[in-house]
Amino acid sequence: MNLLVNGGVFLLSIILFSALEKVLQKFWWNPIRVQRAMASQGVRGPPYGFAHGSTREIFKLREVVARQMNKHTVDVSHDILPIVEPHIYKWSQMFGGIFLYWYGPAALLLISDTELVKEVLNNRDKTYVKPDFPGDIKKLLGDGLFSTKGEKWARQRRLAHLAFHGESLKCMIPAMVDSVHMLLKRWQNLEAREVELFEEFTAITSDVISRTAFGSSYIEGRNMFQMLGELTTIASRNIFKLRLPGVRNIWKTSDEIDSERLEKAIRDVVLEIIRKREEKVNTGEMNDYGNDLLGSLLKAYHDPDESKRTTIDDVMDECKTFYFAGQETTNSVLTWTLFLLAIHKDWQQEARKEVTDVFGNEDPNHDGIMKLKTVGMIINESLRLYPPVISLLRKVKKQVTLGNLVLPADIVLDIPTLAIHHDRRIWGNDVHLFKPERFSEGIAKATNNNAAVFLPFGLGPRTCVGINFATNEAKIAIAMILQRYSFTLSPGYIHLPAHILTIHPQHGVKVILHPLQCENVRVQLD
Numbered sequence: 001m002n003l004l005v006n007g008g009v010f011l012l013s014i015i016l017f018s019a020l021e022k023v024l025q026k027f028w029w030n031p032i033r034v035q036r037a038m039a040s041q042g043v044r045g046p047p048y049g050f051a052h053g054s055t056r057e058i059f060k061l062r063e064v065v066a067r068q069m070n071k072h073t074v075d076v077s078h079d080i081l082p083i084v085e086p087h088i089y090k091w092s093q094m095f096g097g098i099f100l101y102w103y104g105p106a107a108l109l110l111i112s113d114t115e116l117v118k119e120v121l122n123n124r125d126k127t128y129v130k131p132d133f134p135g136d137i138k139k140l141l142g143d144g145l146f147s148t149k150g151e152k153w154a155r156q157r158r159l160a161h162l163a164f165h166g167e168s169l170k171c172m173i174p175a176m177v178d179s180v181h182m183l184l185k186r187w188q189n190l191e192a193r194e195v196e197l198f199e200e201f202t203a204i205t206s207d208v209i210s211r212t213a214f215g216s217s218y219i220e221g222r223n224m225f226q227m228l229g230e231l232t233t234i235a236s237r238n239i240f241k242l243r244l245p246g247v248r249n250i251w252k253t254s255d256e257i258d259s260e261r262l263e264k265a266i267r268d269v270v271l272e273i274i275r276k277r278e279e280k281v282n283t284g285e286m287n288d289y290g291n292d293l294l295g296s297l298l299k300a301y302h303d304p305d306e307s308k309r310t311t312i313d314d315v316m317d318e319c320k321t322f323y324f325a326g327q328e329t330t331n332s333v334l335t336w337t338l339f340l341l342a343i344h345k346d347w348q349q350e351a352r353k354e355v356t357d358v359f360g361n362e363d364p365n366h367d368g369i370m371k372l373k374t375v376g377m378i379i380n381e382s383l384r385l386y387p388p389v390i391s392l393l394r395k396v397k398k399q400v401t402l403g404n405l406v407l408p409a410d411i412v413l414d415i416p417t418l419a420i421h422h423d424r425r426i427w428g429n430d431v432h433l434f435k436p437e438r439f440s441e442g443i444a445k446a447t448n449n450n451a452a453v454f455l456p457f458g459l460g461p462r463t464c465v466g467i468n469f470a471t472n473e474a475k476i477a478i479a480m481i482l483q484r485y486s487f488t489l490s491p492g493y494i495h496l497p498a499h500i501l502t503i504h505p506q507h508g509v510k511v512i513l514h515p516l517q518c519e520n521v522r523v524q525l526d
């Protein structure tokens with residue numbers, strides 16, 4: 001009996017010891033090893049804090065900024081790095097353009113040297129891969145095109161390319177125009193009053209991606225957008241709050257319970273959208289699954305060749321990815337561009353003149369959109385100052401040499417788009433001024449042929465697949481608004497750009513709409 005008890009205690013001790021060893025390995029020994037390896041190569045950074053890494057300091061710095069900025073109306077300055085990413089700003093000043101910091105026990109190496117950035121982003125031999133996103137972000141994107149890797153990525157990328165380029169893209173223009181008409185019709189009741197742009201644009205960006213990618217209307221998808229919005233808020237609220245592994249299984253915070261509930265509800269909505277499309281094919285209302293993204297995905301789901309078939313989870317993850325990637329980002333660029341035009345009246349006039357020259361009072365069309373040079377320059381400068389996606393992450397798959405550095409496997413590289421776009425050494429002393437003329441001779445000239453200094457859509461094989469879609473949508477919306485309204489910033493505007501997965505205006509962007517006297521346009525709208 002004694003022997004049995006002693007044997008049990010011995011076994012339990014071994015299990016506990018091995019669990020403790022694993023915990024210490026992950027939370028102590030590995031981080032210390034990486035910190036030492038990088039320090040020996042001259043790379044410094046904030047010290048590793050047991051289990052939480054640097055997240056407490058990041059969280060505190062963000063809170064300090066939020067407290068300071070909420071107190072009073074702030075002058076509008078485009079020098080936003082210290083506000084949006086105070087930790088990156090602080091540590092860049094202390095440690096330079098390459099430094100090591102910690103997301104829990106995961107090591108992040110920030111690199112702003114653009115030669116290294118190019119090497120990483122252009123890599124095709126799988127040395128640098130997309131990292132695994134933390135739980136809440138994974139719930140937003142699923143294992144869709146944005147986050148997936150390898151063969152699955154190549155397959156999904158081909159499908160998305162078909163749905164969002166060439167002729168398919170041209171065919172989407174009328175749907176985009178219709179969505180903006182819906183917004184303008186609503187605005188007729190708000191003339192000379194304040195409108196909050198971020199909220200307003202949510203309606204069109206949601207409607208556009210919904211109609212073009214999934215053929216369903218905004219009304220059908222509205223539930224899902226609301227839930228994705230809530231999930232986004234929860235994800236960004238918790239992004240720097242880490243919990244020990246396993247704790248989640250024993251005790252859940254209210255945010256964790258909410259996000260699980262939302263995830264399930266979103267899944268149900270997507271399944272319903274898919275079911276409706278299948279029903280249309282089965283009842284003969286549609287000949288096939290269609291040429292939009294959902295159609296391509298469903299064709300792959302029903303592929304007779306089993307090896308090429310995608311699963312229902314793949315279809316669902318892709319739907320979530322596109323709803324999120326196509327809506328949040330375009331909403332951000334539209335809001336900041338209108339904000340910039342509201343305070344830079346000269347550029348508002350220039351842009352309106354171009355739009356009138358190209359379209360008169362007519363709706364935008366494909367050929368005209370290609371001619372909108374000034375509007376294009378303005379969008380580029382807006383993407384430089386307020387890039388919706390503020391950093392790009394890649395994980396080092398196996399030990400590799402990058403420049404003079406030997407990087408250990410699993411270290412995550414943080415390419416700081418926002419910091420690069422606001423770097424005085426790259427863009428000059430007027431870096432924080434809104435000067436669309438930088439782009440007057442194209443992006444290559446503005447960037448001195450260095451593709452790594454302007455990264456709003458990323459670079460290399462994982463570049464944004466929706467780049468032309470987003471640019472068309474932004475140009476159409478801006479042109480149609482300029483045809484009908486001049487707009488000024490509300491006197492109560494508080495400038496607080498914040499990182500809520502993309503750059504959001506924390507207090508919204510309120511503008512006052514002044515209708516232009518143009519009867520033709522009114523007739524079309526009615």
Ligand code: HEM
Nearest residue numbers: 145146325326329330333389456457458462464465466470
């Ligand atoms: C102004 C609007 C947009 C911006 C600033 C933007 C930005 C980006 C960036 C920076 C990346 C690269 C991420 C990385 O390398 O880690 C990316 C990828 C992606 N974007 Fe966009 N995006 C925009 C609009 C869109 C739209 C409208 C769609 C869909 C229709 C879309 C779908 C995607 C997808 C699926 C990926 C992943 C591509 C891959 O990994 O192969 N984006 N986007």
